[in-house]
Amino acid sequence: MLNRYTTKLNLFLFTLLFILYLCFGAYVFSFVEQPTEQMVINEMAKTRKDFLGKYPCVQEDDFESFIVTLLDANKHGVDARTNFTTVDNWSFAQSFFFAVTVVTTIGYGHVSPLSDTGRIICIIYAIIGVPMTLLLLTIIVRKLLILLNSTYIWFRVRFSSDTRSESKIRFVHLSIILIFSLIFLFIIPSIVFTYLEENWSFIDAFYFCFISLTTIGLGDIVAGDSPTQRNRLFYKICLTVYLLVGVTIMMLVVAMISLIPELRLIQFFLSEQEV
Amino acid sequence: MLNRYTTKLNLFLFTLLFILYLCFGAYVFSFVEQPTEQMVINEMAKTRKDFLGKYPCVQEDDFESFIVTLLDANKHGVDARTNFTTVDNWSFAQSFFFAVTVVTTIGYGHVSPLSDTGRIICIIYAIIGVPMTLLLLTIIVRKLLILLNSTYIWFRVRFSSDTRSESKIRFVHLSIILIFSLIFLFIIPSIVFTYLEENWSFIDAFYFCFISLTTIGLGDIVAGDSPTQRNRLFYKICLTVYLLVGVTIMMLVVAMISLIPELRLIQFFLSEQEV
Numbered sequence: 001m002l003n004r005y006t007t008k009l010n011l012f013l014f015t016l017l018f019i020l021y022l023c024f025g026a027y028v029f030s031f032v033e034q035p036t037e038q039m040v041i042n043e044m045a046k047t048r049k050d051f052l053g054k055y056p057c058v059q060e061d062d063f064e065s066f067i068v069t070l071l072d073a074n075k076h077g078v079d080a081r082t083n084f085t086t087v088d089n090w091s092f093a094q095s096f097f098f099a100v101t102v103v104t105t106i107g108y109g110h111v112s113p114l115s116d117t118g119r120i121i122c123i124i125y126a127i128i129g130v131p132m133t134l135l136l137l138t139i140i141v142r143k144l145l146i147l148l149n150s151t152y153i154w155f156r157v158r159f160s161s162d163t164r165s166e167s168k169i170r171f172v173h174l175s176i177i178l179i180f181s182l183i184f185l186f187i188i189p190s191i192v193f194t195y196l197e198e199n200w201s202f203i204d205a206f207y208f209c210f211i212s213l214t215t216i217g218l219g220d221i222v223a224g225d226s227p228t229q230r231n232r233l234f235y236k237i238c239l240t241v242y243l244l245v246g247v248t249i250m251m252l253v254v255a256m257i258s259l260i261p262e263l264r265l266i267q268f269f270l271s272e273q274e275v
Numbered sequence: 276m277l278n279r280y281t282t283k284l285n286l287f288l289f290t291l292l293f294i295l296y297l298c299f300g301a302y303v304f305s306f307v308e309q310p311t312e313q314m315v316i317n318e319m320a321k322t323r324k325d326f327l328g329k330y331p332c333v334q335e336d337d338f339e340s341f342i343v344t345l346l347d348a349n350k351h352g353v354d355a356r357t358n359f360t361t362v363d364n365w366s367f368a369q370s371f372f373f374a375v376t377v378v379t380t381i382g383y384g385h386v387s388p389l390s391d392t393g394r395i396i397c398i399i400y401a402i403i404g405v406p407m408t409l410l411l412l413t414i415i416v417r418k419l420l421i422l423l424n425s426t427y428i429w430f431r432v433r434f435s436s437d438t439r440s441e442s443k444i445r446f447v448h449l450s451i452i453l454i455f456s457l458i459f460l461f462i463i464p465s466i467v468f469t470y471l472e473e474n475w476s477f478i479d480a481f482y483f484c485f486i487s488l489t490t491i492g493l494g495d496i497v498a499g500d501s502p503t504q505r506n507r508l509f510y511k512i513c514l515t516v517y518l519l520v521g522v523t524i525m526m527l528v529v530a531m532i533s534l535i536p537e538l539r540l541i542q543f544f545l546s547e548q549e550v
């Protein structure tokens with residue numbers, strides 16, 4: 001067991017590492033994204049200039065105020081293209097999907113409440129829904145942990161020998177679970193999404209799965225939102241099941257890793273009195 | 276302790292309640308948001324029609340393709356208004372803020388990586404950053420729990436008497452912490468944001484604080500993103516500190532509530548063998 005000063009130093013160093021990691025991230029993202037952004041800006045500026053050049057009759061003020069309305073509508077999830085009336089962001093299927101992304105804290109935000117009433121309802125809905133979901137998933141994770149522990153015991157009985165240490169067997173058991181999770185939660189769904197969504201590459205699909213199941217939910221790309229999507233209700237329900245199962249398994253994997261004695265990193269930061 | 280069948284029934288009923296809650300949410304959101312959405316759609320359609328009516332010289336095809344480019348650029352965080360070149364989404368300050376929202380799983384997504392390289396880097400960054408943040412915050416929460424427990428013991432010694440039960444004292448202690456959290460994490464920051472952000476009502480600011488600290492992060496409104504924002508770097512750093520402290524306190528409150536014996540709801544779902 002470490003003494004109080006060592007643990008304090010460790011925590012200080014870890015916090016420092018965390019801040020450095022954030023700065024490093026800021027630098028890398030800035031470096032990688034700035035050129036791409038500049039390209040999009042240039043293209044937009046050119047398109048704008050070309051349009052006004054082709055139509056000198058259009059007054060710049062009118063054009064500007066049209067753009068403002070259009071961007072405002074878009075922020076509210078309304079697309080200004082001619083077919084925009086066909087997309088209904090608050091149909092039952094879409095609202096159901098929205099409710100799921102709120103209670104799981106994924107929160108894509110590609111559609112979000114527009115009115116003050118909607119926002120207040122959203123807050124109240126989350127106050128009840130988020131703890132409820134957390135409790136439900138925690139219970140299921142607890143039950144799955146018991147199940148996995150029994151497979152681990154079977155595994156240990158089956159493969160144990162003098163040459164294999166217990167921690168080695170635990171490592172193999174965990175690796176199998178990780179590989180299974182990777183295949184069934186990320187690889188196979190990514191292939192399915194690549195197939196189902198028009199214009200999605202495998203990287204797009206994998207990125208969507210990863211950003212969703214870590215509950216980051218950037219919402220820059222969301223499955224089932226193509227305006228031409230058929231069977232949207234069915235698609236969104238399948239997606240909901242995928243998200244709920246996926247988030248649960250991710251919680252399970254985190255719980256498993258945090259329970260491994262060899263990986264209990266927290267011990268380096270808590271002194272004897274604090275454990 | 277409950278027997279196995281009772282716990283199974285409880286879990287089944289709870290799952291059913293969860294599904295009903297999602298359907299209820301879907302119904303309410305659909306009911307509240309559809310009229311507002313229809314209003315935005317109508318307004319957009321009118322603006323579009325008015326513009327084309329005023330300028331009959333503009334060909335619909337050109338107009339359409341202009342809108343598509345504009346919406347595409349907007350999806351990538353590029354605003355098509357004349358002043359759009361002044362906003363730099365991937366400056367160091369903005370990238371730093373992006374990194375923080377990724378590792379805390381808030382993930383507003385109001386800016387998101389545009390290129391495949393950026394997306395792959397984002398995935399790798401999150402694989403390391405999210406567990407690192409989780410570990411750091413868990414350590415801090417553990418230390419704060421010890422601190423709060425000592426205030427609780429002081430509290431109990433100070434106010435304990437034959438007429439007050441232990442659970443009553445614990446309830447008062449928790450209530451004080453909840454009220455303090457509410458004031459310092461939600462009310463005061465909301466007032467500050469209402470003051471600092473143009474066009475934000477108190478409800479907008481409170482909604483932003485709540486959606487952020489629950490890590491839902493819809494990203495429909497984000498502080499410090501007004502194009503005319505002065506001292507953006509300083510603002511974003513303060514915001515980062517607020518988010519990190521806020522998320523930590525929220526984790527602390529959840530941990531405290533889940534540790535209260537009277538509120539250990541999980542016991543209704545785990546049988547004797549499973550505890």
Ligand SMILES: [K+]
Nearest residue numbers: 107217382492
């Ligand atoms: K989000």
Ligand SMILES: [K+]
Nearest residue numbers: 106216381491
């Ligand atoms: K999120």
